[in-house]
Amino acid sequence: MARSLGQLRHRPPRYSAAALAWRGLRGHTWPRVWRDPELKTSYDAVVVGGGVHGLATAYYLARNHDITDVAVLDKAYLGSGGSGRNTAIIRANYLTPAGVAFYGRSLQLYNSMAVDLNINVMFSERGHLTLAHTDGALRTMRWRAEVNKLGGVDSSVIGPGEIKKIVPSLDTSDRPRYPILGALYHPPGGIVRHDAVVWGYARAADHLGVEMHQRTEVLDVLCSGGEGPGGKGAGGRVTGVRTNRGDISTPVVINCTAGWASLVSAMAGVRLPIVTHPLQAAVTEPVKMFLPAVVVSGSLHVYVSQTSRGELVFGASVDPVATYSVRGSSEFTEELAGHVLQLMPGISQMRLLRQWAGLCDMTPDYSPVMGFTPVEGFLVDVGWGTYGFKAGPVSGEQMAEVVATGRTPELIEPFALSRFNTGNLVGEKGAAAVGH
Numbered sequence: 089m090a091r092s093l094g095q096l097r098h099r100p101p102r103y104s105a106a107a108l109a110w111r112g113l114r115g116h117t118w119p120r121v122w123r124d125p126e127l128k129t130s131y132d133a134v135v136v137g138g139g140v141h142g143l144a145t146a147y148y149l150a151r152n153h154d155i156t157d158v159a160v161l162d163k164a165y166l167g168s169g170g171s172g173r174n175t176a177i178i179r180a181n182y183l184t185p186a187g188v189a190f191y192g193r194s195l196q197l198y199n200s201m202a203v204d205l206n207i208n209v210m211f212s213e214r215g216h217l218t219l220a221h222t223d224g225a226l227r228t229m230r231w232r233a234e235v236n237k238l239g240g241v242d243s244s245v246i247g248p249g250e251i252k253k254i255v256p257s258l259d260t261s262d263r264p265r266y267p268i269l270g271a272l273y274h275p276p277g278g279i280v281r282h283d284a285v286v287w288g289y290a291r292a293a294d295h296l297g298v299e300m301h302q303r304t305e306v307l308d309v310l311c312s313g314g315e316g317p318g319g320k321g322a323g324g325r326v327t328g329v330r331t332n333r334g335d336i337s338t339p340v341v342i343n344c345t346a347g348w349a350s351l352v353s354a355m356a357g358v359r360l361p362i363v364t365h366p367l368q369a370a371v372t373e374p375v376k377m378f379l380p381a382v383v384v385s386g387s388l389h390v391y392v393s394q395t396s397r398g399e400l401v402f403g404a405s406v407d408p409v410a411t412y413s414v415r416g417s418s419e420f421t422e423e424l425a426g427h428v429l430q431l432m433p434g435i436s437q438m439r440l441l442r443q444w445a446g447l448c449d450m451t452p453d454y455s456p457v458m459g460f461t462p463v464e465g466f467l468v469d470v471g472w473g474t475y476g477f478k479a480g481p482v483s484g485e486q487m488a489e490v491v492a493t494g495r496t497p498e499l500i501e502p503f504a505l506s507r508f509n510t511g512n513l514v515g516e517k518g519a520a521a522v523g524h
């Protein structure tokens with residue numbers, strides 16, 4: 089039965105604002121938010137990847153199914169991959185019925201997350217606008233709006249007049265090279281503080297008995313009975329993982345990595361149809377709040393939102409080259425600035441402070457790969473492309489159910505690896521924030 093955080097074994101300490109300030113000034117050391125236990129040689133399940141997906145999977149295994157002998161392994165620190173590099177946008181305005189139902193459930197979990205995890209994740213439901221600059225884009229927005237409504241997700245197509253009322257700083261005149269013809273307006277979309285989501289799941293999972301092991305890199309997935317070398321591949325089963333800190337035996341390994349998804353799966357002899365591309369993002373200096381919604385332009389390859397600190401956070405399409413490099417490039421900055429200024433000429437004096445990149449595992453249909461693989465006990469929650477952060481909670485919930493019940497829940501049936509053999513693809517390219 090599901091347990092609330094109030095029923096957990098260890099409750100996190102609470103401090104008033106004055107007590108926090110006093111402790112800071114006195115140089116107090118802070119209590120650990122999660123434990124740092126010894127790595128054991130055996131667990132009921134091992135989760136590879138300590139981002140939102142891995143941590144949520146471990147949390148729901150413990151909370152919803154009482155499976156607590158779980159280790160989450162991360163080769164760096166928790167949230168150091170895609171969970172710490174995204175632009176924190178959440179939405180459910182997808183194109184396929186499967187996508188709408190899935191991301192709709194994630195939005196519900198984000199809505200109740202502050203209470204469920206007892207942490208302020210700074211969820212700001214501020215509305216999400218996907219601008220259309222061509223007749224073709226407007227047609228896709230109408231299509232998405234109808235699929236969204238049928239799936240119970242609030243979305244509609246609005247014209248330039250309404251867009252201007254929601255975001256006055258947008259140039260809705262006919263002067264720009266790509267005038268704004270309309271937009272898909274999705275009021276429940278918004279932003280959330282991404283690192284708080286990581287910390288919230290980590291702390292809650294820890295309180296339920298899950299172990300998190302940072303700086304613990306998986307070097308190999310150990311298998312037996314499979315058709316490939318080392319007993320890996322189809323027909324085999326998982327027996328454990330080899331890490332930089334020793335071998336761990338386990339009957340269940342869940343690959344929740346991003347960027348390294350295909351490499352970790354290959355360790356079990358499982359090939360995935362994934363190509364990895366970097367995605368760059370950037371942030372400006374903070375200014376007074378003037379951008380009340382998330383704004384996306386597919387034709388101009390840009391999305392932008394304003395954080396509660398006042399910075400503008402920008403992202404673009406994935407870089408055109410498949411690589412594991414996360415270096416920033418000046419081409420990105422230059423193109424971004426040019427495109428953003430077509431949308432909001434009034435911000436030309438703002439300064440960019442930082443830029444960074446994350447890795448996106450792109451699948452042929454822009455939908456994830458979730459659930460069982462031909463290797464018994466080796467499960468995947470991968471292939472998130474540019475949609476990973478917003479899917480973290482629902483993915484954790486559903487993957488935990490797969491492990492606990494040995495069945496695939498209806499919500500993620502469409503995302504099975506076997507779809508690439510049957511041809512039942514779930515085409516979500518039309519729901520990408522920007523053209524890729």
Ligand code: PYC
Binds near residue numbers: 177179
């Ligand atoms: O799909 O909303 C999105 C998104 C934002 C950043 C990357 N993808």
